[in-house]
Amino acid sequence: MVQGIVNWNTGETQEWLQQYVDDWVSFYRKHTNDGSVASYIPILQEADPNDLGITIIGKNGVSVRSGDTHRPFTLQSISKAITFIVACMERGVSYMLNRVDVEPTGEAFNSIMHLEMKPVKKPLNPFNNAGAITVTSSLPGETSAERLEPVFQLLERMLGYRPRLNVDVYESERDSSTRNRAIGYYLLEMDFLESDLDVTLETYFKQCSIDVTIDDLARLGMVLANDGMDPKTGGEIIPRQVARIAKVLMLTCGMYDASGKFATYVGIPAKSGVSGGILAAVPPRVRDETMPFTDGCGIGVYGPALGEKGNSIAGIRLLRHIATQWDLSIF
Amino acid sequence: MVQGIVNWNTGETQEWLQQYVDDWVSFYRKHTNDGSVASYIPILQEADPNDLGITIIGKNGVSVRSGDTHRPFTLQSISKAITFIVACMERGVSYMLNRVDVEPTGEAFNSIMHLEMKPVKKPLNPFNNAGAITVTSSLPGETSAERLEPVFQLLERMLGYRPRLNVDVYESERDSSTRNRAIGYYLLEMDFLESDLDVTLETYFKQCSIDVTIDDLARLGMVLANDGMDPKTGGEIIPRQVARIAKVLMLTCGMYDASGKFATYVGIPAKSGVSGGILAAVPPRVRDETMPFTDGCGIGVYGPALGEKGNSIAGIRLLRHIATQWDLSIF
Amino acid sequence: MVQGIVNWNTGETQEWLQQYVDDWVSFYRKHTNDGSVASYIPILQEADPNDLGITIIGKNGVSVRSGDTHRPFTLQSISKAITFIVACMERGVSYMLNRVDVEPTGEAFNSIMHLEMKPVKKPLNPFNNAGAITVTSSLPGETSAERLEPVFQLLERMLGYRPRLNVDVYESERDSSTRNRAIGYYLLEMDFLESDLDVTLETYFKQCSIDVTIDDLARLGMVLANDGMDPKTGGEIIPRQVARIAKVLMLTCGMYDASGKFATYVGIPAKSGVSGGILAAVPPRVRDETMPFTDGCGIGVYGPALGEKGNSIAGIRLLRHIATQWDLSIF
Amino acid sequence: MVQGIVNWNTGETQEWLQQYVDDWVSFYRKHTNDGSVASYIPILQEADPNDLGITIIGKNGVSVRSGDTHRPFTLQSISKAITFIVACMERGVSYMLNRVDVEPTGEAFNSIMHLEMKPVKKPLNPFNNAGAITVTSSLPGETSAERLEPVFQLLERMLGYRPRLNVDVYESERDSSTRNRAIGYYLLEMDFLESDLDVTLETYFKQCSIDVTIDDLARLGMVLANDGMDPKTGGEIIPRQVARIAKVLMLTCGMYDASGKFATYVGIPAKSGVSGGILAAVPPRVRDETMPFTDGCGIGVYGPALGEKGNSIAGIRLLRHIATQWDLSIF
Incomplete structure (x- = not known):
C-alpha cells in the first residue's frame, strides 16, 4: 500500500500529518466489527468488512491517504x-x-x-x-x-x-x-x-453502480468545498449556486436518517452510500491558523461495514474524530 | 327490457313486489347525478352514468329484476x-x-x-x-x-x-x-x-376484468347467503366455513373505507367494485314473516356513477332503502 | 358457587346444557395462563388471572352460568x-x-x-x-x-x-x-x-369504573340481541335503530384491533374491556332447531388475563368454541 | 425612529451600509401583505402585520438597525x-x-x-x-x-x-x-x-412569553456566531460545544418544516418564532474581504406577518436577500 502526503505543487510530504491519520485509521479499523456489510444488494456482501480507508485533499494540493485506499467501490447513494x-x-x-x-x-x-x-x-x-x-x-x-x-x-x-x-x-x-x-x-x-x-x-x-475510489470522492469533495471551482485552475466545474445547494442537502439529508446526528457530531456536508463510501466537502473556515486544511478540503472514506442507519460505521467515527481534532465543522 | 318476478319452481309472478322495486329504482336513478363514473381505468369512463339496475334472487326461487338489468360490467374489486x-x-x-x-x-x-x-x-x-x-x-x-x-x-x-x-x-x-x-x-x-x-x-x-351481469351477482350472493350451498339442489358449492368468512369480510371491509357506514345503514354483507357493481348476500333471518326474502337472498346491483369512496352512489342508497323496508340487516 | 340452568318462566333446569358449558369453562380456564392482567391501570393488576366465568341468558328465559360468576369487575371499554x-x-x-x-x-x-x-x-x-x-x-x-x-x-x-x-x-x-x-x-x-x-x-x-357482573353483561346483551326490547315484557328499553347500530359497531370495532379476527372466528357482536369482561349479543337466527338459544341470547364473560390486543384471552377462545358448537354466528 | 450604524469601539457610522439595509427593508415591508399574524394564540393577533425590522451586530462592534427596531415581542419558539x-x-x-x-x-x-x-x-x-x-x-x-x-x-x-x-x-x-x-x-x-x-x-x-427586541436577538446571535464567547471580552458565556450544537439544530430544524428551504436559500443557522421574530447566527467565513461582517454577526428580525409554515414572511425574504448580497451562507 503506497501512502504518504504529497503537495501537488511542491511534492513535499508532511510526515506528522500522515502519522496522525495512520494512527486514527488503525484505531477505528477495529470499529468495523460493530457493523456489517450491506445485504440487500447481494453483490455488496462480497466486500471485506474490515476495510477502512481515507483520502483527504486540500485546496492547496496537500493530500493525505491512509488505510485501504485502492479498493474500488460503487457510488450507490x-x-x-x-x-x-x-x-x-x-x-x-x-x-x-x-x-x-x-x-x-x-x-x-x-x-x-x-x-x-x-x-x-x-x-x-x-x-x-x-x-x-x-x-x-x-x-x-x-x-x-x-x-x-x-x-x-x-x-x-x-x-x-x-x-x-x-x-x-x-x-x-x-x-x-x-x-x-x-x-x-x-x-x-x-x-x-x-x-x-x-x-x-x-x-x-x-x-x-459507477466504480470509484476514495481518491475520487476526495476530489469531488474538494470541488464542492471550493464552491464548484477547480482548485487548481479556478475554472468553474459546477455553478456556485448548485454546489452550495448540494452541500446544504448533504448536511441536512446526506447521511440517511442519521443526518442530524452527523451534522451535530461532525458538522460537515457529506453523502454516504451503502457500499460504505462517504463523500465529504469541508468549506474553508476561519479558525486556528495552525490547523490543517483551513482552506477547505475534500474527503473520501471507504468502510463497507455499516451501522444500523446504513452509513459506514468506522467511517463516521473516523470522520468525527478528525473533524473534532482539526475543527472542521462549518458551524 | 323484460322484467318481472318469476318463481323458478312455479313460474308465478308477484306483481306487488315488482311494483315496489320498480318505483324505488326510478326514484334512486335520479341519485346517479350525485356521483360520477370511475376515471382511473380509462375504459370504465365509457359507462353510462345514469344506469341503475337491481336483481334480487330468493332461496325459494322468487326473483325480482328492475332497471338496467342487462348491462354487462366487469367484476373489478x-x-x-x-x-x-x-x-x-x-x-x-x-x-x-x-x-x-x-x-x-x-x-x-x-x-x-x-x-x-x-x-x-x-x-x-x-x-x-x-x-x-x-x-x-x-x-x-x-x-x-x-x-x-x-x-x-x-x-x-x-x-x-x-x-x-x-x-x-x-x-x-x-x-x-x-x-x-x-x-x-x-x-x-x-x-x-x-x-x-x-x-x-x-x-x-x-x-x-371478468364480465358479469346483476343476475350473475345475485346468484353469487344467493349461494353465499345460503352458506355456500346451491339453493336448488342443496349441494355444496363453497365450503360453509369459507362462505361464512367471505360474508364477514364483505361486512367489515367490503365497501372500501365506507364499509362501516354501509354496515351501519344497510347491515348486509356486500362487496362493491369501481365498475359500479355490488354483490350482496342476505342470510336468512328471523323477522316479520310478512317480509319478503326472509329465507335469505342474493342481490346484484349495477350503477356506475360512484360516490367519493368508490361505491355505486345510487346503488348504495337503493340498497339502504330496500334493507330498511324489508328489514334485511343481519344485526 | 351456585350454578345451574334456570328457566325464568318454568324454573326447569337443563342438565345437559350445563354439563357442556362446565366442561368448556374448565378446559379454557387453563388458557388464562397464555395472557396476563392489564397493567396500565394499577388497580386492575389485583385481579386473579385464573378467573374465568360465563353467563348466557336466552330470550325465553333459559340461562346458563359457569365458572367464576360472582366476581364484580368494572365495565372499562x-x-x-x-x-x-x-x-x-x-x-x-x-x-x-x-x-x-x-x-x-x-x-x-x-x-x-x-x-x-x-x-x-x-x-x-x-x-x-x-x-x-x-x-x-x-x-x-x-x-x-x-x-x-x-x-x-x-x-x-x-x-x-x-x-x-x-x-x-x-x-x-x-x-x-x-x-x-x-x-x-x-x-x-x-x-x-x-x-x-x-x-x-x-x-x-x-x-x-362502573361495577358489574357477568350476569349483568348477559342481561345487557340479551336486550341488544332483542333489538332493544325487554325480553320479558316486550317493552322498548333502547330504540331499535340504536340497538342495531350498537351491534354493528360491536361487530366491526368491538374487540380493539382484533375485531376482524373475532368477527371471522366467532361472528357475534361483542364489546370487550381491559378488566377482562366481554359483552356479547347474539341475535335470533334461522339455524338447526336443535341448537340452544336460536331465539337469541346475551352473553357475559369474565376472564381478566388478556391477550396482546387487550381482550380476555380465555374468554375469546371460550366464545369461539361455543359459537362454533352452537352456530351462533350472525353470518 | 433613531437609526444608524455605530461602531461599538469607534462610534463611526458607515452610511453606505445603512443605506442599503434601509432600502431593502422598505422593499420587503410590502411583502408583509403576503402573510398574516399568528392566530392560534389570541394575543398575538394584536401585532401590526406591516411591521418589519432588522438589527445586525458584527463581532467588531459594527451594527446596523433598520425598520421597526423598537417593538418588543415574545420569544415563542x-x-x-x-x-x-x-x-x-x-x-x-x-x-x-x-x-x-x-x-x-x-x-x-x-x-x-x-x-x-x-x-x-x-x-x-x-x-x-x-x-x-x-x-x-x-x-x-x-x-x-x-x-x-x-x-x-x-x-x-x-x-x-x-x-x-x-x-x-x-x-x-x-x-x-x-x-x-x-x-x-x-x-x-x-x-x-x-x-x-x-x-x-x-x-x-x-x-x-419572554419579551425581547431585535437588538436582543442580534446580540444572542452574535454570541452564538462567536461560538459562545462574548465578542467584546472573549469570555465564555456558552460552552463552545453547546453553541455549536445549537447552531446545527438551528440550521436543520430551526425554521419549522421550512428549515430545508431556509438552509437552501439562505444558509444561516436561525430560529424563528410565531411572534414573527427570527434569531440568526452567522459564523465568520472566508469570503470576499470586501463583504461586510466576514467576522461573523448576529441578526435579529421582527415581522409578525407569517407565511404558511409559521415563519415571518417578509423576514425570511429580507434575510435571503441580505445573505445572497453579502454571501453569508455557511456552506
Whole structure:
C-alpha cells in the first residue's frame, strides 16, 4: 500500500500529518466489527468488512491517504448528489426545485409512506430514493446511456478520468431492487416522473453502480468545498449556486436518517452510500491558523461495514474524530 | 327490457313486489347525478352514468329484476371476494389466514403506507389491493390462465355458464395500473407474494376484468347467503366455513373505507367494485314473516356513477332503502 | 358457587346444557395462563388471572352460568357501547353520527395519530378512545354525576338494580390515564368536544369504573340481541335503530384491533374491556332447531388475563368454541 | 425612529451600509401583505402585520438597525434554542442528547403522530414542541420561577439586562394551548418527562412569553456566531460545544418544516418564532474581504406577518436577500 502526503505543487510530504491519520485509521479499523456489510444488494456482501480507508485533499494540493485506499467501490447513494447536480446544470436550479423539495424527512431512505401520508406535491428531498429517482427521471436523453453521459462527463472533469460502470453490481442491483420499483411505480402514479419508468430505473441503478475510489470522492469533495471551482485552475466545474445547494442537502439529508446526528457530531456536508463510501466537502473556515486544511478540503472514506442507519460505521467515527481534532465543522 | 318476478319452481309472478322495486329504482336513478363514473381505468369512463339496475334472487326461487338489468360490467374489486374464496378452497382456510389478516383498516383501498407504518407480518385484509394481490399470488398454477381456471370453474358452477374475460377492460387496466404495480413490488419486497409478480398482476387484472351481469351477482350472493350451498339442489358449492368468512369480510371491509357506514345503514354483507357493481348476500333471518326474502337472498346491483369512496352512489342508497323496508340487516 | 340452568318462566333446569358449558369453562380456564392482567391501570393488576366465568341468558328465559360468576369487575371499554347508546337516545342518532364516524380503523384503541394523519372531520368510531371521549362529551348535564345519570338509569332498567361506581378503580384510572388526557386535549384542539374537558374525562373515567357482573353483561346483551326490547315484557328499553347500530359497531370495532379476527372466528357482536369482561349479543337466527338459544341470547364473560390486543384471552377462545358448537354466528 | 450604524469601539457610522439595509427593508415591508399574524394564540393577533425590522451586530462592534427596531415581542419558539442551551449547560450535553434526538422530522412543529408511528425512544429533536417540552422538563428546580432562573441569567449575561416575562402573553398562551397539553400528556405517557407536567408546561409557556427586541436577538446571535464567547471580552458565556450544537439544530430544524428551504436559500443557522421574530447566527467565513461582517454577526428580525409554515414572511425574504448580497451562507 503506497501512502504518504504529497503537495501537488511542491511534492513535499508532511510526515506528522500522515502519522496522525495512520494512527486514527488503525484505531477505528477495529470499529468495523460493530457493523456489517450491506445485504440487500447481494453483490455488496462480497466486500471485506474490515476495510477502512481515507483520502483527504486540500485546496492547496496537500493530500493525505491512509488505510485501504485502492479498493474500488460503487457510488450507490452518493450518486444522488451527483445526479442532482447534473440535473440542476442541465435543467436549471429553479426547475429542479419545483420538482423535488429540499426538506429532511426523518424517515428511512426507502420510505414510501410519506408520499401517501400528506398531500405532497413533490418528493421531500432529492436524497431519499423517491426524490432521487424523480431527479434521475429529469435527466435529458432517451436511453440510460444518453442520460448518464453528462454524469460521466462531469465526473471526468473532476476526476481526470472517466469512471466505469460496474456491470456486476448494476445487474445485481437491477435484479434485487423491488423496493425501488415499488417507489418508481408510486411516483409514476403521482405523475412525478418526467420519463419512462424502466429507463429511469435503469439509469438509476447504473448511476448507483459507477466504480470509484476514495481518491475520487476526495476530489469531488474538494470541488464542492471550493464552491464548484477547480482548485487548481479556478475554472468553474459546477455553478456556485448548485454546489452550495448540494452541500446544504448533504448536511441536512446526506447521511440517511442519521443526518442530524452527523451534522451535530461532525458538522460537515457529506453523502454516504451503502457500499460504505462517504463523500465529504469541508468549506474553508476561519479558525486556528495552525490547523490543517483551513482552506477547505475534500474527503473520501471507504468502510463497507455499516451501522444500523446504513452509513459506514468506522467511517463516521473516523470522520468525527478528525473533524473534532482539526475543527472542521462549518458551524 | 323484460322484467318481472318469476318463481323458478312455479313460474308465478308477484306483481306487488315488482311494483315496489320498480318505483324505488326510478326514484334512486335520479341519485346517479350525485356521483360520477370511475376515471382511473380509462375504459370504465365509457359507462353510462345514469344506469341503475337491481336483481334480487330468493332461496325459494322468487326473483325480482328492475332497471338496467342487462348491462354487462366487469367484476373489478368484487373479484377479490371470489379469488379469496377460491384460494381458501385450493389452499385451505388456515393457510390463507396465515398469509393475509382479516382486520379492517380505515384506509383507502389502494393504501400502501400501512404496510410500512407498522411491522405487519401480512397485509391487513384480503379486500384492500395489497391483500387481494397477495391472495391472487396464492392461486396455484403457472400461467394466469391456469390460475384463473378454478375461478372460472367456481363461477360457472354458480352461474350455470362460464363468464368471459373482457379483454378491452383487461388491457386498459393492465396499462394504467401503476399504483397496483407499486403495491405489487412492495409486497415482493416484503416477501408476501407466493409467485412471480408479473404473472400475479396479470392474473389480478384479469380477475378484475371478468364480465358479469346483476343476475350473475345475485346468484353469487344467493349461494353465499345460503352458506355456500346451491339453493336448488342443496349441494355444496363453497365450503360453509369459507362462505361464512367471505360474508364477514364483505361486512367489515367490503365497501372500501365506507364499509362501516354501509354496515351501519344497510347491515348486509356486500362487496362493491369501481365498475359500479355490488354483490350482496342476505342470510336468512328471523323477522316479520310478512317480509319478503326472509329465507335469505342474493342481490346484484349495477350503477356506475360512484360516490367519493368508490361505491355505486345510487346503488348504495337503493340498497339502504330496500334493507330498511324489508328489514334485511343481519344485526 | 351456585350454578345451574334456570328457566325464568318454568324454573326447569337443563342438565345437559350445563354439563357442556362446565366442561368448556374448565378446559379454557387453563388458557388464562397464555395472557396476563392489564397493567396500565394499577388497580386492575389485583385481579386473579385464573378467573374465568360465563353467563348466557336466552330470550325465553333459559340461562346458563359457569365458572367464576360472582366476581364484580368494572365495565372499562364496555362502557363505550353503553354511553354511545345513551348519547344516541339523548341527542338523536343523526346528531351523534355527525359527531363521530362509524369506520373501523385497524389502529390500537388508544391511537392518536390517525387524527393527525388525515384531515378527519370527526373521530373514526365511538369505540376507540378518541371517539368514546367525544361521545361522552355529548352527554347532557353539567357535572359528571348529571351526565352519568341517564347511563345509570338505562343500566338500571336493564339490570333491575342500579350498579355502583367503583371509586377505587375510578381514582386509579383518573390518576394514571395520561394517554387519555393527551387524547382529550387533542380532541379539544380539534374542536371535537362538546363540553369541558375535565368534566368529560371525569365522566369518562367514571363510566369505565362502573361495577358489574357477568350476569349483568348477559342481561345487557340479551336486550341488544332483542333489538332493544325487554325480553320479558316486550317493552322498548333502547330504540331499535340504536340497538342495531350498537351491534354493528360491536361487530366491526368491538374487540380493539382484533375485531376482524373475532368477527371471522366467532361472528357475534361483542364489546370487550381491559378488566377482562366481554359483552356479547347474539341475535335470533334461522339455524338447526336443535341448537340452544336460536331465539337469541346475551352473553357475559369474565376472564381478566388478556391477550396482546387487550381482550380476555380465555374468554375469546371460550366464545369461539361455543359459537362454533352452537352456530351462533350472525353470518 | 433613531437609526444608524455605530461602531461599538469607534462610534463611526458607515452610511453606505445603512443605506442599503434601509432600502431593502422598505422593499420587503410590502411583502408583509403576503402573510398574516399568528392566530392560534389570541394575543398575538394584536401585532401590526406591516411591521418589519432588522438589527445586525458584527463581532467588531459594527451594527446596523433598520425598520421597526423598537417593538418588543415574545420569544415563542426562539426560546427552544435558549432552553436547550441552558439544559445542556445545567445537565450536560450527553445527558441531554440521550433525552432528545437531533434529527429533523419533516413534520409540523406541533406534530404528535411521529411519536406513535415508530418506536422512538426520545422526541426527534429539541425544536419541535414534543422535544422542546421534554427539554424544559429537564431544567432543574421545583417551581417554574426556579427553572427559568438560569434562562433569565443566561439572557442577562448576553443582553446586559434581565428581560421581562410578558404576563399577558403567558396567560393567553397558557389558556389556549390545548395542543401543547396533548403533547405534554403524551410525553408523560411515554415517560419522557423528568418533572411534573403542570410545572413543565407553566415553565414552557413562560419561556415562550419572554419579551425581547431585535437588538436582543442580534446580540444572542452574535454570541452564538462567536461560538459562545462574548465578542467584546472573549469570555465564555456558552460552552463552545453547546453553541455549536445549537447552531446545527438551528440550521436543520430551526425554521419549522421550512428549515430545508431556509438552509437552501439562505444558509444561516436561525430560529424563528410565531411572534414573527427570527434569531440568526452567522459564523465568520472566508469570503470576499470586501463583504461586510466576514467576522461573523448576529441578526435579529421582527415581522409578525407569517407565511404558511409559521415563519415571518417578509423576514425570511429580507434575510435571503441580505445573505445572497453579502454571501453569508455557511456552506
